[in-house]
Amino acid sequence: MLTHTPNRKTTSQAVTDYPLGYTDAEHQRLIRQAALIAPITERFFREAGIGPGQHVLDLGSGMGDVAMLVARLVGSSGEVVGIERDPNSIARAQARVAAAGFRNANFLNTDVNNIATNRPFDAAVGRFILMFLPDPVFVLRSAVRLVRPGGVVAFQEPSWAPMLALGARLPLWSRTRHLIHETLLRSGANREMGLALYSAFQEAGLPPPKMHLEMPLGSDADFIRLTSDLLCSLRPLAEQHKVSLRELGDLDTLSDRICSEVAAANSVVSLIVVVGAWSRKSATADSSRGEPAESSESVG
Ligand SMILES: C[S@@+](CC[C@H](N)C(=O)[O-])C[C@H]1O[C@@H](n2cnc3c(N)ncnc32)[C@H](O)[C@@H]1O
Secondary structure, eight states: OEEEOTTSOOOSOOGGGOTTOOOHHHHHHHHHHHHHHHHHHHHHHHHHTOOTTOEEEEESOTTSHHHHHHHHHHOTTOEEEEEESOHHHHHHHHHHHHHHTOSSEEEEESOGGGEEESSOEEEEEEESOGGGOSOHHHHHHHHHHHEEEEEEEEEEEEOOHHHHHTTTTOHHHHHHHHHHHHHHHHHTOOTTHHHHHHHHHHHTTOOOOEEEEEOOEEOSHHHHHHHHHHHHHHHHHHHHTTOOOGGGOOGGGHHHHHHHHHHHTTOOEESOOEEEEEEEOOTTEETTTTEEOSSOOOOO
């Protein structure tokens, strides 16, 4: 059974500090983004060994897209538990899970720093969550503790550097991405959490992870609108951190103007760079510490 330990000191920010916020528009953007990168996440989870019958923990479940993807992979004999601290996001995720007919996906309204459970999971996964945490290694370490020896830890996080490097021929798109990047930077989010997964996994007591990077590219209006919608979600934070968006002109027409720029260059742009890292917890790990045990005795 999963429980919530409300009195435990948390290292995370307050819910209101989450940089992308919880507007309806942001929720819709998350759902559209999730649809676009679902094939990348599915390939990654299959490679990591997520499969039928497993019990999986999903950290930072948002609108429930990763949880539903996992629910499909583990099937009716498996289960996924999504951890999310925003109650409205959970309500929407639950409604979507019910509408999609999944009975093996549940959500727990708690902070990822505060999860307590009395039974081990076969895997802990997450997508675009560690980048927002002040102490991602702390959270990874507690996730590792919840995974049985020999189980899987698999996370996808972004890397912005390749995306910024690609925009030189497209000034408006490039400025938009730079201003998003600057806003995230000033908010404290780690835009390079993807590459940082390599050391974070090891600091959390896991073997060096297998990793790869994928960058979806596109030029159509829906694809490009995801970038201008991300900027709109970040707008209050940009104002708070004094990142001026004035040079981008009217944000209502930004997406159309980027589309024209991309069409004129007969080019494509990227939406997000997804870095995946996965590792297996040592089969002889001491699950109370999330680290390899001194003795070779298996914990089961
Ligand atoms: C960018 S969204 C990603 C959602 C989902 N994993 C996906 O890829 O579609 C990050 C989610 O993590 C949640 N989150 C952020 N910090 C959290 C924390 N400390 N504890 C629990 N959830 C958190 C946010 O509320 C948000 O719903």
